[in-house]
Amino acid sequence: MPKIKIPHKTPRVDMTPMVDLFSLLLTFFMLTATMRPSEPAPIDTPFSVSETPQPDANVMTMVISAEGKVFFNIDNGPDTILHFRPKILEEMGKRYNIQFTGDELRKFEKYSSSFGVDIKNLKTFLSAREPSEREKLEKGIPMDTLDNQLAYWVLYAREVNPAVKVLIKGDSNADYPVVKKVLDILQDKNVNRFSLITSLEVVQVVDAKK
Amino acid sequence: MAEIIQEDKHKGGKKKPKKHSTAIDMTPMVDLMCLLITFFMLTTAFAKPKVMEIVLPEKVKKDEKVEPPKIADSRTLNIIIGPKDKVFWYGGKADPANLPPLQEADFSASANGIRQVLLDRNRALFKKIEQFQQDVLTGKIAIKQDSVRSAIRKLKTDDDTGPIVLIKFYKKSKYKNLVDIIDEMSIVGIARYIITDINWIEEGMVERALGMPVASTPAAHK
Numbered sequence A: 001m002p003k004i005k006i007p008h009k010t011p012r013v014d015m016t017p018m019v020d021l022f023s024l025l026l027t028f029f030m031l032t033a034t035m036r037p038s039e040p041a042p043i044d045t046p047f048s049v050s051e052t053p054q055p056d057a058n059v060m061t062m063v064i065s066a067e068g069k070v071f072f073n074i075d076n077g078p079d080t081i082l083h084f085r086p087k088i089l090e091e092m093g094k095r096y097n098i099q100f101t102g103d104e105l106r107k108f109e110k111y112s113s114s115f116g117v118d119i120k121n122l123k124t125f126l127s128a129r130e131p132s133e134r135e136k137l138e139k140g141i142p143m144d145t146l147d148n149q150l151a152y153w154v155l156y157a158r159e160v161n162p163a164v165k166v167l168i169k170g171d172s173n174a175d176y177p178v179v180k181k182v183l184d185i186l187q188d189k190n191v192n193r194f195s196l197i198t199s200l201e202v203v204q205v206v207d208a209k210k
Numbered sequence B: 001m002a003e004i005i006q007e008d009k010h011k012g013g014k015k016k017p018k019k020h021s022t023a024i025d026m027t028p029m030v031d032l033m034c035l036l037i038t039f040f041m042l043t044t045a046f047a048k049p050k051v052m053e054i055v056l057p058e059k060v061k062k063d064e065k066v067e068p069p070k071i072a073d074s075r076t077l078n079i080i081i082g083p084k085d086k087v088f089w090y091g092g093k094a095d096p097a098n099l100p101p102l103q104e105a106d107f108s109a110s111a112n113g114i115r116q117v118l119l120d121r122n123r124a125l126f127k128k129i130e131q132f133q134q135d136v137l138t139g140k141i142a143i144k145q146d147s148v149r150s151a152i153r154k155l156k157t158d159d160d161t162g163p164i165v166l167i168k169f170y171k172k173s174k175y176k177n178l179v180d181i182i183d184e185m186s187i188v189g190i191a192r193y194i195i196t197d198i199n200w201i202e203e204g205m206v207e208r209a210l211g212m213p214v215a216s217t218p219a220a221h222k
Helices: A015-033 A084-095 A102-110 A118-126 A133-138 A149-160 A176-188 B002-011 B027-043 B113-122 B123-138 B147-160 B175-188 B200-210
Strands: A059-064 A070-075 A164-170 A193-200 B051-055 B076-081 B087-091 B103-106 B166-169 B192-195
Touching: A015 B027, A059 A149, A059 A176, A070 A084, A070 A149, A084 A102, A084 A118, A084 A149, A102 A118, A102 B051, A118 A133, A149 A176, A164 A176, A164 B192, A176 B175, A193 B175, B051 B175, B076 B175, B076 B200, B087 B113, B087 B200, B103 B113, B113 B123, B113 B175, B123 B147, B166 B175
Parallel strands: A059 A164, A164 A193, B076 B166, B166 B192
Antiparallel strands: A059 A070, A193 B051, B076 B087, B087 B103
16 A cells, blocks of 8 residues: 655644734834823722813822822923922922932932822932832821921922922722812912812713603 | 766765745744733723813902802702712701701712702703704804813803702712712703802701711811
8 A cells, every 4th residue: 555645744823914913912002002100009080071181291199099198299291301300309308408319309200100208208218129118108198287298299399380280189989088188288279270080981861851 | 077976966865955944933922922912901001091170269368358159049059978979968058947958869860869950950051051062963053173162161151040059078978979979060061069168057967867966066067
């Protein structure tokens, strides 16, 4: 009998189309990626029907966590030429008699997420190498009547950048009195217009008595 | 000469030039790409968060005397946000001697929801806005998309039949409900609403409605 030769085929799949698709997807994601800044506390924003997108530049954000801690962030968006952050920190340092070095100012400028640290601990916070060390210091910005640091942050942020807008990013489960306190501090500093950060939700109005 | 050499070569076994396959092993590349794609997918914030604007009335300085604005009692609607997603409302003014009945509602879209209450009082304006938006969609009114919002705002400021809503918060309410109630205002198209402080009479009314011991007295509030 003649030997039937079975063609020796390697079980190789042609991966070119797959690679093509992957590179396309990768390019797409890389180009559309806007990095989600890490938050010191998980914030679950409430839903609303508002469709106004969040502004990128000239904002300061008050983050209110579910436990009632308040974090603060000043963001000049992609525009870093004006160096708002170190200027604001310098002013705060003058107020509390803390001399921040150039290195610390630079570190503060680069630190992109919001912070909830007492100004007295900010030096240790900025020099901390481990995130766990930072986490320990983040007890929320003091805002009681004796030591109202949040009010000064707001004041200097507005002094350095008068065009700054106030965003409030609260957790759904944050207690209203805490929010009210933050609003009161803002109103004391003559900020009467705020934007609350929400997620989009679609609502249909059904009029029962039509 | 050359021929002989060629023949020699043919005789001494088959010497084919080795065929290199042009296919490159792409598995590591695919692996890496998979990883990168997963990374970018997880870190991308797709839905950009939205913002809802609120404007609070300017604070009155302590030494300044400002006449409170006069509003007709029949047009005022007081909404008090209570604990556990409860909403209470009453019309008119709270007089300690003659307490108005406090109604309970919720945030649902049902007949018991606060939306229905607001809609009942704001139907005229709501219809007007709805009609306007319909006309813009169907092209009856030729208007630029940018000016739709200002046109609606104009409809709202011209309105003088809708309720004036005073939103108050009981101390145990949650931030979520603040967003919810302002949302309801924009859904129903309420032209005039304001967020103000709750007073002791209203706190007492809420506590009574919740079946809690009434702790609110004028002294306890201030």
